[in-house]
Structure formats: C-alpha cells, structure tokens
Amino acid sequence: MLLAIDTATQAVTVAVHDGATVVAEHSTSDARRHTELLAPSIRDTLRAAGLRPRDLSAIAVGVGPGPFTGLRVGVVTARTMGLALGVPVHGVCSLDALAHGVMADGERTRFLVATDARRKEVYWAAYDVTDQGVRRSDGPDVARAADLPAHLRGLPTAGRGPLLYPDALPHALPQLDVGAGALATFAMGALRRGEELLEPQPLYLRRPDAVPQSERKPVSTA
Structure with missing residues (x-):
C-alpha cells in the first residue's frame, strides 16, 4: 500500500494506491491552510481505504517546485511518517504528477504545465507524449509567464498559470x-519499472521569500 501526498500547489491532496489502482483519495483546495488540513486528510483517506498507518509499505510525496511554506508541510510530514513507520519515502516532481493527471483525461502530443510561483511568476515544465507515456522535455524552471518562449506559451497548459496570466497562456486545460x-x-x-524516483527533498528553484539577513548590524554600546 502506497500513500501519496502533495502540498506543492493550492490543493492539499492525499491518496492510497494498492498496487493496482487508487483505492481512496481526498483533496481540499486552500492555499493558506496546508498545515491544518494535511493530517486530517491523511487520517480520513486511510480510514476510507480501511487502513491504518502500519498497513503502508511506502510513501510518495510531491517535492515541488512550489511555494516554500506549503511545500515543506508535505515533505516533512512524509519523511516523518516514513521514519516512524520504517517505510521508504519517494519524491516525485509535482509538475510531473500534474502532467500525469492531464493524460488521464485525454490524448495530446505536447503540453505545458504552469503553476503559481507567486511574485508574478510560474513554475513550468513542458511534456511530450510518447509510446512510453508522458515525458518531460523541458524544465522544471521558474519565470514570468510572458517571458516564456512563444512556442511554449502557445501550448495547451495545465495548472493555475492560465487563470493568473490568460494573455500569456491562453490555452487552458481543466487540470488546475x-x-x-x-x-x-x-x-x-515508476517503481514497477525499476526507475529511480527523487529524494524526498523540496525542489526549490529560487530562494524563499523570507531569508535571514546576511550581515548583522553592530549593537551600540553607547
């Protein structure tokens, strides 16, 4: 039994996979309450699957890219659970996971994923559809939507980027x-194919919004 967690986008989302199919899933859209929502979501999803934490054999967590605070909630929770339960924790690029969801709903040859990076920017990656499935062909990276090359901006685009910047990304797909x-x-x-997944470490493409000062001002003794 594999538990999947992602908090890299606006959604706090949890699922359980039994090796053949997804047996339970719970998602809540709230960009400001990742910390409060994740633990109850895990509890409710396990309960819906008829499982207890000790029934899990692995955990997969979205490692971003994503906003600093929300992303850390999912990664730290997954690593803590893995340590407590003695099960492996695997990282997955969250943009790849979103791209996989796009392909579950239709057939395309190429598309873009662009999620909210704040600061008027998007986290983005481009994907090709091959006989082996969806493959990332460019990215992940962070940029202003309008600064992306024209051939990328013209692609069908999943994520919240088209909602935020419709002039730059006019071809929205329904997956947000x-x-x-x-x-x-x-x-x-990926695990069945023997492919290596990522380490459960946050994928930061830039420094967090809040950083300590590099130099401290001297304290006056006067």
Missing part, C-alpha cells in the same frame, strides 16, 4: 492542481 491519485499512479508505475 496536483491530484494525489495521479501522483500515486505515476510513482507506482
């Missing part, structure tokens, strides 16, 4: 956020 069910299916498929 990562779904843990898609992440679980992506991770389970």
